[in-house]
Structure formats: C-alpha cells, structure tokens
Amino acid sequence: MKKYLLSFALAFMSLTAFAQSDYEKVMKEKISKLEACKSVDEFQTLANDFDRIGKKETKQWLPSYYAAFAYIQKGRVQMREGKMDELSVQANAAEKYLDQAESVAGKDNAEIHLLKKMASSLKMMENPAERYMTDGMKAMEELKKAESLDPGNPRVALIKAEDTYFTPEQYGGSKTKGMEQFQDALTKFKTYAPKSAIDPNWGKAEAEYFISGAAK
Template identity: 70%
Template sequence: MKKYLLSFALAFMGLTAFGQTAYEKSMTEKVAKLETVKSAEDFQTLANDFERISRIDQNQWLPVYYIAYSYIQKGRAQMNAGKKDELLTYSGAAEKYLMQAESIAGKDNSEIHLLKKMAYSLRMMENPQQRYMTDGVKAAEELKTAEQLDPTNPRIALIKAEDMYFTPEQYGGSKTKGIELFKQALEKFNAFKPKSALDPNWGKGEAQYFISQGAKK
C-alpha cells in the first residue's frame, strides 16, 4: 500500500511540475510579443492566448493582468485608427479582468492600479468632454495610487509623459514637456529591474520612440 501511495505522490508531483513548466513556457512566449504586436486584431489574439494560459494556474495574477493590458492596447489601436465606437467595450473588458487580478494579487499592486488608470482614460476618450469629470477623475486617482505604491515604476512616468504629450496645449498639454517626461521615464526604465522575467516590463520602447521623434525636430 505504501508503494502505491508513494507512486501516486510522485505522479502528482510530476503533473504539478509539468503544469508549472507549461505555464512558464506559455507565458514567456506570449509576454515576449507584448511590445512587437501593433494591430487591434493581434492584441485580441494575445488576449485570447493569455485567457487560455490563465486556466493553467488560476492562482496567478499575471495572465489576467496581461488580458486586461491586451484589451487596453486593442482599444488604443482602434482609437488611433479613428474608431471610438467600441472603446467602452474594451475598457469594460479590461476592468473586469483587473478586478480578477486584484482579487489574486491584492489591492496594493502598482501595476494593476496603473492599468486601471489606462482603462479609465480609454473609457473617457469615447467622449472626453462628457466623461472627463467622471472617468478622467477616476483615472487621475488611480495614477496617484499607483505612484504612491511604487514611485520607481517607470510605466507611471511613461503614462504621465503620454498624457502631457497628447493633451492639447489649451488644456495644459505640451509636446516639448512630454518629450522631457519621456526622457525621465527612460532613465527609470534603465534603472528598473522586474521582479521576474514574467512581471510587467513593457513601455521602454515607446519612451525611446518618442524621444527619437523629438530629436528629429
């Protein structure tokens, strides 16, 4: 009987190790694509991929976080293409998965609060004049919380630079000041070390791109 129990225990350990390996392998492959894909269709594919990965280990917050990130980026891609009619759909999907990620990781996660900020900003862009006092205010609150939790997070500096760069001058924006903020973000990226190879590490390429654009002027 003891031999059977030992065999069962070893088999269970083997299955567990296989699951972890499958999770890590799948995550590594998909995370590597985060800064290379550009189209709304590609981001939807990534969201679907991370959805499947999230079923491998439902106690991990990162796959769910990346589903939310993919939906936000899909909405941004659509917005850049002049399509704003489904921004509420994408931001709503992101918010749903961020709630799930927060239930796993806890409420003191800077990365999750930053994506919440981005989701609210995406929602606001469906109709900025009508939604600024609701979603715009919530976005600012989430950004403040994210920064309080981790002032060294370079993605916070990146999003601040974006906001400054893309906000019209009559509302306090400035492309010149935005470029300077992108430079500050890049400095933080150069000093930043993610907790693991799978933890959020996106954004550096964007900072470099906008700095290069500023250098051309």
C-alpha cells in the same frame, strides 16, 4: 512507508516544478508577442490566449493582467484609427480582467492600478467633454495609487509623460515637459528590474520612440 511517502512527495514536487516551468514558458511566448502586435485582430487573439491560460492557472494574476493589457492596446489601435465609439467596449473588457487579477494579487498592486488608469482614460476619450469629470477623474485617481505604491515604476512615468505630451497646452499639457518625462521614464527603465521573467516589463520601446524624435 516513510520511503514511499518521501518518493511521493518528491514526485509531486517534480510535477509541480514542471507545471510551473511549462506555465512560464507559455506566458513568455505570449508576452513576447505583445509589443510586436499592430492590429486589432492580433491583440484580440492574444487576449483570448491569456484568457485561456487564466482559466487553467486560477491562482495566477498575470494571465488576467495581460488579457486586460491586450484589450487596452486593442482600444488604443482603434483610437488611432478614429473608431472612438468602440473604446468603452475594450475598456470594459479590460476592467473585467483587472478585477480578476486584483482578486488574486490584492488591491496594492501598482501594475494593476496603472492599467485601470489606462482603461478609464480610454473610456474618457470616447467623449472627453462628457466623461472628464467621471472617467477622467477616475484615471487620475488610479495613476496616483499606482505611483504611491511604486514611485520608481517606469511605466507610471511613461503614462504620465503620455498624458502631458498629448494634452493641449490650454489644459495643462506640454510637449516639451512631456519629452522630459519620457526621458525620466527611460532612465527608470534602465535600472528597474521586473520581479520575474513574466512580470510586466513593457513600455521601454515607446519611451525610446519618443526620445528619438520619431513621434514628430
């Protein structure tokens, strides 16, 4: 009987390990496509993929996190295309997934708070004059939370650099200071190690893009 129970336990452990490795393999494949995406349709496809993974892996927060990230990136593409009236749609979808991620990971997750900041910023950009005191302030609060939880996080530094670089000087922005902050973000990327092969590790390419002067 003991031998049978031991065999069962070992078999269960093997199946669990296989399932975990299979989950990580699929996640790595999808995550690798995120930085290569360029179009609204590509980001939507990935958001749907992460949604399906999340429905199977209900105890994991990363599928919902990456689904939210895909919706935010989709919104950013639309912003560059001048489709400002669609930004809240993507931000709301992102926030739904971030709530799901937070229900698993807890409220003290800097990466989730950073995406909440980005989602709120998207909403604000739909109508900055009307939404600065609501969505704009919420974005600032979420960024402060992310930084307090993980001050060495390069993605926090990256988003701060974006804000400084793209904000007009009369409202406190500065392209010169923004470039300094992009350099700070890049420095942090060189030493910051993600917790696992599938934990958030995006943003370095963007910092390098600005430092290279390609954004001018």
